[in-house]
Amino acid sequence: MHSQKEKIDAINLENRGKRELRQIKKLKEEHLPKLQDYEKHLDTMQERNSYSKTDPDATFMRMKEDHMKNGQLKPGYNLQISTENQFITNYAFSHNPGDTLTLIPFLLYGWLRYNRLMKEVCADAGYGSEENYEFMGYFGISAYVKYNYFHVEQTKKWKGDISKQENLYYNESDDYFVCPMGQHMKLAYKTRTVNDNGYESEISVYRAADCKECPLRNKYHKGKGNREIRVNHKLRRYKQLARERLISPEGLKHRSKRPVEVEAVFGQIKWNKGYKRFRHVGFDKIVMDFGILAIAFNIGKMIAKGKKTKKKGNGAVYNDSLERNISWIVAIFIVGQKSTQHT
Numbered sequence: 461m462h463s464q465k466e467k468i469d470a471i472n473l474e475n476r477g478k479r480e481l482r483q484i485k486k487l488k489e490e491h492l493p494k495l496q497d498y499e500k501h502l503d504t505m506q507e508r509n510s511y512s513k514t515d516p517d518a519t520f521m522r523m524k525e526d527h528m529k530n531g532q533l534k535p536g537y538n539l540q541i542s543t544e545n546q547f548i549t550n551y552a553f554s555h556n557p558g559d560t561l562t563l564i565p566f567l568l569y570g571w572l573r574y575n576r577l578m579k580e581v582c583a584d585a586g587y588g589s590e591e592n593y594e595f596m597g598y599f600g601i602s603a604y605v606k607y608n609y610f611h612v613e614q615t616k617k618w619k620g621d622i623s624k625q626e627n628l629y630y631n632e633s634d635d636y637f638v639c640p641m642g643q644h645m646k647l648a649y650k651t652r653t654v655n656d657n658g659y660e661s662e663i664s665v666y667r668a669a670d671c672k673e674c675p676l677r678n679k680y681h682k683g684k685g686n687r688e689i690r691v692n693h694k695l696r697r698y699k700q701l702a703r704e705r706l707i708s709p710e711g712l713k714h715r716s717k718r719p720v721e722v723e724a725v726f727g728q729i730k731w732n733k734g735y736k737r738f739r740h741v742g743f744d745k746i747v748m749d750f751g752i753l754a755i756a757f758n759i760g761k762m763i764a765k766g767k768k769t770k771k772k773g774n775g776a777v778y779n780d781s782l783e784r785n786i787s788w789i790v791a792i793f794i795v796g797q798k799s800t801q802h803t
Contacts, residue, residue: 508555511535515741521557525736537738537746540566541754542578543721547761548754550574553747559586561657564595577601582714585610591659593698604706604714607699623680625689637666637689640676644669645689664691729757 505511510520512535520533538554540562552569554562563583571577580602588607596603612618613626621627622640629638637645648667652660668686671677681687705711729735735753738746 517743517746518741519555519557537743538562539750541722541725542566542570543725546721546725547758548725551750551754553743553750556656560589560592561655563587563589563592564657567595567601580714581605582718584718588699588702589655590661590692590695590698591655591657593695593702597698597701602705603702604711605702606706607702610703610706622676625691628689637691639668639674639687640680641674643671643674645687648688661692662694664693665689666691725757729753733757 501511504516508519510533512518512520515535518535518537521536521538522531523534523536526532538557538559540552540554540559541548542550550566550570550573552562552566554565556562567577567581577599578601581596582604583606585606585608588605588610592605593603596605609618618624619627625637628640628645630636631638635647639645645666645668648665651663651665653663654660665688667688671681671686674681706715733753738749740746740749
């Protein structure tokens with residue numbers, strides 16, 4: 461005969477088996493379909509962090525036209541264009557909402573279109589990164605590209621701020637920085653960072669020996685330990701080269717021209733032409749959509765320039781013939797006569 465304990469153990473084992481069966485059934489009926497849906501979502505997003513159900517190729521981004529003033533996300537594409545004399549010479553779309561990671565793909569798109577890279581690039585601070593500077597330097601592109609704090613570092617307030625590592629003296633031969641109190645900040649260790657493109661940057665960390673009794677501690681260092689600064693030496697050199705180019709006469713010329721180049725074209729497209737939203741969905745279709753717009757925009761610009769030239773009486777450089785204007789536009793798109801691109 462079985463004891464009472466054995467009977468209880470048999471009942472518990474049977475109940476345990478029933479619970480496990482119920483859990484397995486619930487897993488198959490409820491959780492497994494959800495996991496399959498998650499896998500489909502991840503497969504659709506790929507490297508992105510979101511997508512739209514109405515247009516799976518679009519990514520949710522914060523738009524400049526924020527009518528609700530709450531940073532509302534909307535599905536869209538990051539459009540990049542380059543211009544020369546307000547003619548659209550190149551365009552590309554990106555799923556990344558920021559501009560930093562879009563410059564290299566944009567330049568490569570131009571290479572595919574013209575079978576060569578542009579010689580000069582003028583762009584704002586959103587494109588100033590170590591990866592972009594290195595790419596342009598490798599291919600011999602003169603980069604008139606700003607970086608973060610380019611304008612701020614020209615101010616008196618910035619130059620007098622002892623908390624900025626850019627204002628510290630660096631001894632390159634012995635590899636140390638000098639803090640405002642004259643203390644040497646020596647190399648403590650090196651580390652690496654990787655951006656979303658997989659590009660690695662080497663960061664050198666310098667540390668002061670003793671900041672406890674420093675009378676300037678509250679002005680430049682509020683941490684508990686000794687002051688540390690993280691320095692990217694390669695980026696420092698790229699910034700120095702970019703600074704020299706940007707403040708040169710040629711750099712001042714490009715910087716003064718850029719606001720009336722790209723920004724004017726965007727203003728014409730969005731406000732005068734009323735083109736604020738794509739008429740189609742899907743990456744291939746919006747590329748075609750904007751491509752047709754770019755051609756029409758350039759034809760209209762060419763016709764307008766031809767009319768102005770006739771009024772000035774400078775000879776028949778352009779005329780109102782549509783066939784002639786189209787041939788000029790095709791030449792600009794295919795041959796790429798000009799070498800300086802404003803992005």
